[in-house]
Amino acid sequence: MPYNAAMSARPAYITTPIYYVNDRPHIGHLYTTTICDVWARFMRFLGRDVFFLTGTDEHGIKVEKSAQERGISPQELADENAAVFQSVLGKFHLTNDDFIRTTQADHERQVQHFVKRLLDSDAVYLGEFEGWYDEGQEEYYTETQARKLEYKSPVSGRPLVRATEQNYYFRLSAFQDRMERLLTEQPDFVRPEARRNEVLGRLREGIQDVPITRTNFTWGVPMPGDPEHVIYVWIDALLNYITALGLGEPESDRHRERSGYWPATVHVIGKEILWFHAVIWPSVLMALEMPLPDCVYAHSFWISEGQKMSKSLGNFIDLEAIDRYVDTYGLDMWRYYLATQGPLGATDADFAANHFHEVFNTDLVNTVGNCASRVTAMINKYCDGTVPTESPDGERIVLGEMDWPTQAAEAVAASIAAMTRFDLAGSIGAALGLVRQVDGFINRTEPFKLAKDPEKSRELGAILYQCAEAVRIASLLLWPVMPGRIEQLWEALGLAIDPQAGGLEELAVWGGLEAGTSVEKVALFPRVDAPVVAKA
Numbered sequence: 001m002p003y004n005a006a007m008s009a010r011p012a013y014i015t016t017p018i019y020y021v022n023d024r025p026h027i028g029h030l031y032t033t034t035i036c037d038v039w040a041r042f043m044r045f046l047g048r049d050v051f052f053l054t055g056t057d058e059h060g061i062k063v064e065k066s067a068q069e070r071g072i073s074p075q076e077l078a079d080e081n082a083a084v085f086q087s088v089l090g091k092f093h094l095t096n097d098d099f100i101r102t103t104q105a106d107h108e109r110q111v112q113h114f115v116k117r118l119l120d121s122d123a124v125y126l127g128e129f130e131g132w133y134d135e136g137q138e139e140y141y142t143e144t145q146a147r148k149l150e151y152k153s154p155v156s157g158r159p160l161v162r163a164t165e166q167n168y169y170f171r172l173s174a175f176q177d178r179m180e181r182l183l184t185e186q187p188d189f190v191r192p193e194a195r196r197n198e199v200l201g202r203l204r205e206g207i208q209d210v211p212i213t214r215t216n217f218t219w220g221v222p223m224p225g226d227p228e229h230v231i232y233v234w235i236d237a238l239l240n241y242i243t244a245l246g247l248g249e250p251e252s253d254r255h256r257e258r259s260g261y262w263p264a265t266v267h268v269i270g271k272e273i274l275w276f277h278a279v280i281w282p283s284v285l286m287a288l289e290m291p292l293p294d295c296v297y298a299h300s301f302w303i304s305e306g307q308k309m310s311k312s313l314g315n316f317i318d319l320e321a322i323d324r325y326v327d328t329y330g331l332d333m334w335r336y337y338l339a340t341q342g343p344l345g346a347t348d349a350d351f352a353a354n355h356f357h358e359v360f361n362t363d364l365v366n367t368v369g370n371c372a373s374r375v376t377a378m379i380n381k382y383c384d385g386t387v388p389t390e391s392p393d394g395e396r397i398v399l400g401e402m403d404w405p406t407q408a409a410e411a412v413a414a415s416i417a418a419m420t421r422f423d424l425a426g427s428i429g430a431a432l433g434l435v436r437q438v439d440g441f442i443n444r445t446e447p448f449k450l451a452k453d454p455e456k457s458r459e460l461g462a463i464l465y466q467c468a469e470a471v472r473i474a475s476l477l478l479w480p481v482m483p484g485r486i487e488q489l490w491e492a493l494g495l496a497i498d499p500q501a502g503g504l505e506e507l508a509v510w511g512g513l514e515a516g517t518s519v520e521k522v523a524l525f526p527r528v529d530a531p532v533v534a535k536a
């Protein structure tokens with residue numbers, strides 16, 4: 001879907017999964033939140049009104065058990081770990097607009113409101129259930145599914161257990177046809193394509209009603225009218241996407257300020273929680289007669305140094321490991337690596353120290369950093385540190401057979417279009433392509449040679465203007481992923497830009513850099529001697 005101006009009028013709503021509080025943040029959580037952040041920043045810079053939500057999932061048997069083991073209350077455990085998740089956000093320059101916690105009173109009230117509505121409309125009923133239960137994931141499987149999985153949890157590998165419960169059920173089976181139609185008629189509803197096919201395949205095997213309450217623990221939202229039952233953590237959790245906007249409380253401030261963000265533009269999630277988001281969630285919304293999100297984007301997983309991350313293998317990318325990367329390469333490189341090398345497609349991505357080092361050198365040191373330093377250094381050396389003019393006689397001097405305005409416009413359009421469809425690497429790649437063109441242009445036109453000939457000063461000026469202007473335009477597109485270093489570059493180029501105020505497209509028009517502006521030399525990405533080594 002290409003970006004067009006009309007879209008900027010429509011508010012955008014992007015969400016991460018809400019993370020379980022019985023875990024500590026690691027690369028997986030940071031990955032999802034970071035890619036959402038890059039998209040949210042880019043869309044805001046385009047002038048779109050964006051709401052970016054993340055938060056924590058705090059109920060359920062796992063939290064209850066972990067708290068018990070530590071001899072504290074589930075709420076204390078939740079408070080402690082939610083604070084850790086929150087503290088990470090500022091540190092990684094993540095610009096979420098709200099952080100929802102499922103133990104918030106207004107969330108709990110709204111969960112009860114929505115479940116009551118489902119009950120009243122008969123989408124939820126009381127019944128008996130028997131199935132194969134994954135205790136770690138709190139997920140039920142049918143006999144067919146369980147057999148395929150060899151009666152083992154696909155996540156933990158632990159045996160599935162046979163469980164019978166009297167429970168409230170959601171009539172998921174009633175939505176089979178509508179779900180199949182949705183996925184067929186709206187192919188972008190689940191992305192990437194391979195994930196959509198997976199969901200369609202599982203849908204065609206047939207779907208059964210799902211229990212949405214539990215009686216084997218108490219740490220959760222009580223079922224309205226039957227408090228022996230606690231609302232299943234997944235229903236509670238999925239509803240966060242609409243409770244955060246106050247959709248269950250039409251009189252609230254939240255509703256007044258945020259209801260316009262629904263339906264969500266994209267729910268970004270990991271592939272392991274696709275079924276909940278691609279089938280159960282839209283069916284619940286259909287039952288509530290509410291509009292559906294535009295897209296559920298399920299990325300794949302980070303593995304580490306070629307293997308599944310595990311604490312015992314020592315390849316787990318936890319906050320301590322992340323700190324080593326950030327301390328060595330800077331936060332912007334961390335964000336750049338996640339955004340460009342991450343598992344946004346259907347296959348897992350390998351986080352590897354050597355690869356990280358290589359990408360840093362190739363893309364940031366030798367391309368963005370080197371180009372910015374070459375151009376600013378030449379302007380200092382040959383033009384007294386002020387931006388020269390591209391058209392001394394009122395007409396642009398064209399050199400090196402380079403139609404810069406067209407090249408730049410193409411890169412900008414490609415970068416915007418890619419980001420709009422959530423292709424982060426494509427968007428960033430288009431910006432980097434523009435920077436590479438500057439390098440090639442310098443090599444072809446050899447301004448350092450022209451500088452020796454006073455008669456060529458007009459050409460020299462035009463070349464350096466064009467280089468600086470192309471770098472400026474590329475920098476606008478790179479800001480969402482590397483805000484820190486790009487703002488440093490803007491300062492060196494004498495630019496005062498406020499991306500929060502929008503205007504990316506206007507700013508990215510060729511010719512925006514003003515002749516006469518003072519330019520300082522910059523060194524954006526200092527070299528790093530050797531890759532980070534895992535801690536012994």
Ligand code: MSP
Pocket residue numbers: 016017018019020023027028029031032057237238239240268269270271272273300301302303309
């Ligand atoms: N609480 C549920 C989600 C409820 S959303 C209504 C949950 N939480 S979680 O803490 O387990 O977080 C899962 C998410 O973390 C994944 O969907 C993914 O976004 C991220 N990741 C966890 N490990 C990951 C990797 N190794 N690689 C990439 N992302 C993964 O599930």
